[in-house]
Amino acid sequence: MKFDLPRTGHHALHNTGRSGAGEPAPGGGVRRWVLWLALVGLLVVGQTLLVVLTLRYEDSRGMDRAEAVASSAAQDVRRLTVQRLQAVQALQWSAQAEVWSSQARQMLARFPEIGRLERRDPQGRIVTAADSPLGQPLFTLKGRGLLRMDSDQACAAALNSLSPQFSRSYFVPLPSGAGMEVVDVCLPEQEAGRSSGYTVATLPLGQLLEAVAPPDNRYELSFVEADGARLARYGAARGLGLYVARRALDLPGVVLEIKVDDTLGRPGLLPNVTTALVLGLSIALTVVVSLLLRDMRRRTDAERALAESLAFRKAMEDSLNTGLRARDLDGRITYVNPAFCSMVGFTAPQLLGSGGRAGSLPPYWPPERVEEYRRRQSTRQSALLPGQPTPPDAAVQDNLPATLQGFETVFMRANGERFPVMIYEAPLVDGAGRHAGWMSAVLDVSERQRNEEVARQQQERLQATARLATLGEMASLLSHELNQPLSAIASYASGCQNLLAEPDEHTVPMLREAVARMGEQAERAGRVIKSVHDFVRRREQLRETLPVQTLFDGVLPLVRLQARKSGTRVEVQQHEAGLKVQVDRTMMEQVLLNLTRNAIQAMEGHTPPLQRVLKLRVQGLPHGRVQFEVHDCGPGITPEVAARLFTPFFTTREDGMGLGLSLCRTVVEQHGGTLEHEVPEPEAPLPGCCFRFTVPGAAGAALAGNGAGALQTG
Numbered sequence: 001m002k003f004d005l006p007r008t009g010h011h012a013l014h015n016t017g018r019s020g021a022g023e024p025a026p027g028g029g030v031r032r033w034v035l036w037l038a039l040v041g042l043l044v045v046g047q048t049l050l051v052v053l054t055l056r057y058e059d060s061r062g063m064d065r066a067e068a069v070a071s072s073a074a075q076d077v078r079r080l081t082v083q084r085l086q087a088v089q090a091l092q093w094s095a096q097a098e099v100w101s102s103q104a105r106q107m108l109a110r111f112p113e114i115g116r117l118e119r120r121d122p123q124g125r126i127v128t129a130a131d132s133p134l135g136q137p138l139f140t141l142k143g144r145g146l147l148r149m150d151s152d153q154a155c156a157a158a159l160n161s162l163s164p165q166f167s168r169s170y171f172v173p174l175p176s177g178a179g180m181e182v183v184d185v186c187l188p189e190q191e192a193g194r195s196s197g198y199t200v201a202t203l204p205l206g207q208l209l210e211a212v213a214p215p216d217n218r219y220e221l222s223f224v225e226a227d228g229a230r231l232a233r234y235g236a237a238r239g240l241g242l243y244v245a246r247r248a249l250d251l252p253g254v255v256l257e258i259k260v261d262d263t264l265g266r267p268g269l270l271p272n273v274t275t276a277l278v279l280g281l282s283i284a285l286t287v288v289v290s291l292l293l294r295d296m297r298r299r300t301d302a303e304r305a306l307a308e309s310l311a312f313r314k315a316m317e318d319s320l321n322t323g324l325r326a327r328d329l330d331g332r333i334t335y336v337n338p339a340f341c342s343m344v345g346f347t348a349p350q351l352l353g354s355g356g357r358a359g360s361l362p363p364y365w366p367p368e369r370v371e372e373y374r375r376r377q378s379t380r381q382s383a384l385l386p387g388q389p390t391p392p393d394a395a396v397q398d399n400l401p402a403t404l405q406g407f408e409t410v411f412m413r414a415n416g417e418r419f420p421v422m423i424y425e426a427p428l429v430d431g432a433g434r435h436a437g438w439m440s441a442v443l444d445v446s447e448r449q450r451n452e453e454v455a456r457q458q459q460e461r462l463q464a465t466a467r468l469a470t471l472g473e474m475a476s477l478l479s480h481e482l483n484q485p486l487s488a489i490a491s492y493a494s495g496c497q498n499l500l501a502e503p504d505e506h507t508v509p510m511l512r513e514a515v516a517r518m519g520e521q522a523e524r525a526g527r528v529i530k531s532v533h534d535f536v537r538r539r540e541q542l543r544e545t546l547p548v549q550t551l552f553d554g555v556l557p558l559v560r561l562q563a564r565k566s567g568t569r570v571e572v573q574q575h576e577a578g579l580k581v582q583v584d585r586t587m588m589e590q591v592l593l594n595l596t597r598n599a600i601q602a603m604e605g606h607t608p609p610l611q612r613v614l615k616l617r618v619q620g621l622p623h624g625r626v627q628f629e630v631h632d633c634g635p636g637i638t639p640e641v642a643a644r645l646f647t648p649f650f651t652t653r654e655d656g657m658g659l660g661l662s663l664c665r666t667v668v669e670q671h672g673g674t675l676e677h678e679v680p681e682p683e684a685p686l687p688g689c690c691f692r693f694t695v696p697g698a699a700g701a702a703l704a705g706n707g708a709g710a711l712q713t714g
């Protein structure tokens with residue numbers, strides 16, 4: 001039995017102060033640290049990832065946006081040029097020069113993307129031309145004649161393919177000092193399967209870009225050649241070259257690409273880190289809070305369980321009527337329960353703290369025994385923990401006995417009364433597995449001892465009473481038995497007197513005869529008296545080894561005395577010669593006397609005199625015991641009587657005391673045996689009864705087997 005105590009609260013009472021109560025369990029601390037580190041690590045990794053991913057995402061979004069703008073710009077350029085070419089084609093149908101010019105001017109006013117319209121004859125000569133009213137006229141600084149080579153090539157190609165053809169782009173200087181990159185588109189005219197001339201539209205590339213630029217002005221748009229050379233650009237600001245997308249424009253006759261360049265660079269890190277931080281911190285906060293909550297819940301659960309178990313233990317300790325006392329290794333009392341306090345009559349504060357090597361004496365130590373108790377305490381301390389005030393590890397603990405053998409000692413109550421107690425002590429092991437002291441269960445055995453004493457006295461009284469009862473009967477038997485020899489002696493004496501009154505020659509021999517008879521009768525009376533005397537004299541209870549025959553010699557004269565009175569035959573059957581038993585002689589004789597007397601009495605009332613036989617059998621048993629049987633031919637025992645047979649004072653006889661059998665059983669049980677009875681022939685009119693018991697045999701004597709039998713008949 002070991003008392004494992006929890007680490008907190010109540011345990012402080014038992015603690016020596018060295019066992020580290022209240023320290024967190026080492027495993028739990030490490031676990032918590034690991035959890036925290038993991039949490040921080042996860043947060044750092046998570047944050048970094050979040051930032052990197054956010055930046056990448058922003059990057060790809062910027063790129064995607066540029067691509068989308070480029071695609072839609074390229075599409076718009078294509079759509080716009082197709083629309084404008086359709087408009088220009090419509091113009092071709094107005095043959096007269098005036099009509100053409102006015103319509104061309106109207107068209108130029110409507111469409112800023114067209115810088116100039118020319119009508120050429122089949123040989124390529126310019127017939128009519130109109131410049132856009134929305135901008136500066138194109139070929140003022142440098143004449144058209146110098147800048148028409150590209151448009152001529154486009155027209156030649158247009159004539160071949162019979163479809164509109166674009167020229168390569170070229171630069172037109174303007175009077176303002178600037179200039180613009182333009183591209184010509186040449187539309188062939190056909191009349192009756194022959195070329196009837198061309199219409200050439202000059203499209204300033206800058207205007208085209210302006211027309212397709214997205215309204216937010218975020219992107220710089222430009223036309224570039226296949227080798228990357230820029231032809232024209234549009235946009236409020238320069239692109240940063242970070243998010244650039246290019247799309248080829250499949251205009252017939254010219255290779256052009258539209259390039260879109262974002263004017264915004266990478267999104268600033270700061271706002272994103274902030275977002276990520278906020279996000280990350282909120283996640284971290286959630287996690288930490290949930291962890292804390294869980295931790296708190298566990299703690300609360302543990303505390304509740306602890307409180308419950310403490311309350312349970314307190315109730316248990318308070319309800320016990322066994323005294324509990326805890327002492328530390330130094331012998332100082334650290335805990336007592338209410339039962340202990342009421343047992344010794346001191347309050348807990350009076351007891352706590354006393355008993356150490358340096359402290360005061362426990363108030364319940366009787367002053368005359370202080371020295372003895374101190375010696376015992378120091379012997380135990382030095383024996384169990386040699387030079388080791390606090391055993392450091394479980395190895396020492398393993399060497400401790402789980403429970404000390406209970407020992408009896410004497411305590412003193414507050415009123416000075418000494419009383420015996422039984423103490424059972426067990427090592428007290430604290431939460432860290434260290435031996436911290438001793439827990440003792442203290443039982444007040446004064447009551448028990450008193451009861452035992454009372455029981456012993458009662459038993460003695462019972463035996464004495466039974467003995468007296470037997471003696472009473474003996475006395476009446478004695479008077480009956482002595483009556484015979486005494487009256488014989490008396491009649492011999494009166495005979496002698498008669499002879500002496502008239503003496504003759506026969507007087508002397510007759511007197512001699514009479515005196516001899518008187519002597520015999522006196523001897524007989526003496527034997528009777530001696531047997532009773534022997535029986536009464538042996539009072540002290542002693543186990544001795546004696547032959548069964550000696551036992552019989554002691555009781556048989558008395559048995560026969562009684563048997564003769566009722567005309568009963570006594571048969572003794574001893575299966576083995578020289579059997580010896582180890583018994584209290586007087587007690588055993590009394591058992592045999594009681595059983596034989598019961599048997600004789602049972603037969604007296606019921607059995608015809610000739611059938612009255614009392615058998616005494618004895619035989620050795622295996623396992624070194626000797627069995628006695630007392631057998632009668634009486635009326636047997638009914639179940640109702642049998643049920644109460646051994647109850648003291650149960651009797652069916654008028655003059656009976658009802659103590660004989662209960663006494664017999666006690667004596668037999670004291671000898672380690674049992675007293676049984678049996679009705680051998682239940683159906684017979686006189687079934688008889690057999691009482692049987694065993695007693696320990698003596699070593700060396702023949703105990704078992706069917707050795708030489710000796711049959712005595714009396």
Ligand code: ADP
Nearest residue numbers: 598599602651652653656657658659660661689
């Ligand atoms: P007592 O002899 O004073 O009555 P006992 O305790 O010796 O007290 O016997 C109790 C009772 O048991 C007797 O009164 C009798 O009824 C019964 N009894 C004892 N021995 C025998 C026996 N051999 N045969 C029949 N009855 C018996």
